[in-house]
Amino acid sequence: MTGQVRTVDGRVAGRRGQETRQKLLDCLSEMLSTSPYRDVKVIDVARMAGTSPATFYQYFPDIEGAVLEIAEGVAKDAARLKELVADRSWAGKSGWTTAEELVDGFLGFAKEHESILRVLDLGTAEGDKRFNKIRLKILNSISQSLQEGIKELQAKGRVGAEVNPNAMAGLLTTLLSSVSGQQKGFEALGVKPKDLKPNLALLIYLGVTGKKPPK
Incomplete structure (x- = not known):
């Protein structure tokens, strides 16, 4: 680990303390993969x-606080998802490749951090703004x-003005998220x-371009 890691009361944790803290997070991650969140103590x-437990409380206020710490790490890892879409072409066969790689990459990410x-x-869903x-x-x-x-496609006249880019992007992202959580x-x-991915890619391509993918 790099940088300073502090305990709940503000003290800077030493190397052993950082290792203990990380081990607690790793164990919590493992438990969340096999047990319902509310059952983890x-x-x-x-x-x-x-x-x-006293050592746990040196580093985290509760299970929820530790979960949020893990989630922040997942959010940092999600930065790589941007590479699947940013500055990629949506024209013709290149666009279809972009849609396929986006679906494959996002579903893989979702499975890794399920x-x-x-x-x-x-x-x-419970209204916790920190999680949201x-x-x-x-x-x-x-x-x-x-x-x-x-x-960009609208600027080139390839997508109609009736499409709201913000709304459509939000809908497609929600679709990806929802499907990934229901694999x-x-x-x-x-x-x-093998059947799910191409059909999901088709919906993404249609949503972005408004056209059927090239054969």
């Missing part, structure tokens, strides 16, 4: 990390680039990833 996280994204969705802020930070990494792509549900319905 401080004592269980501390036990898995080989320390005590447990934290699920908690963010839960917190947002991080969730929007993640989605905006794509939404803003999609908006710019639509505006297991689609599989239960018999929809395999």
Whole structure:
């Protein structure tokens, strides 16, 4: 870890303290992948990390605070999603490639961070602004680039003025987010990833360009 890491009471944590803090976060992440968020307790996280609840509270006010810390890390990782859309062409076959790579990259990211994204969705649904802020930070990494792509196509006369770039980008990003969070549900319905991805890419391409993808 780099930079200063402070305890709840403001003290700067040393190397061992930073390692303990990170271990607690790693254990919490592991527990969230196998247990419902509301069932995770401080004592269980501390036990898995080989320390005590008192040590946990040195670094985090509660489970929620630790989850938000992990979520901030996921939001930083989401910066790479922007590369899937920013300054990419939406014309012809290049546009179809952009749509495919966006879907593949986003679904991969969502699967990698599935447990934290699920908690963010839960917190947002419950009206917690802290969770919603991080969730929007993640989605905006794509939404803003999609908006710019639509505006560029409008400037070239390829997309009609009746399309609101901000609204369309928001809708498409929400679609991506919703589908990514339901991948297991689609599989239960018999929809395999190899079938899901091209159909989702088709919706993204249609939403941005207003046209069918080239054959």
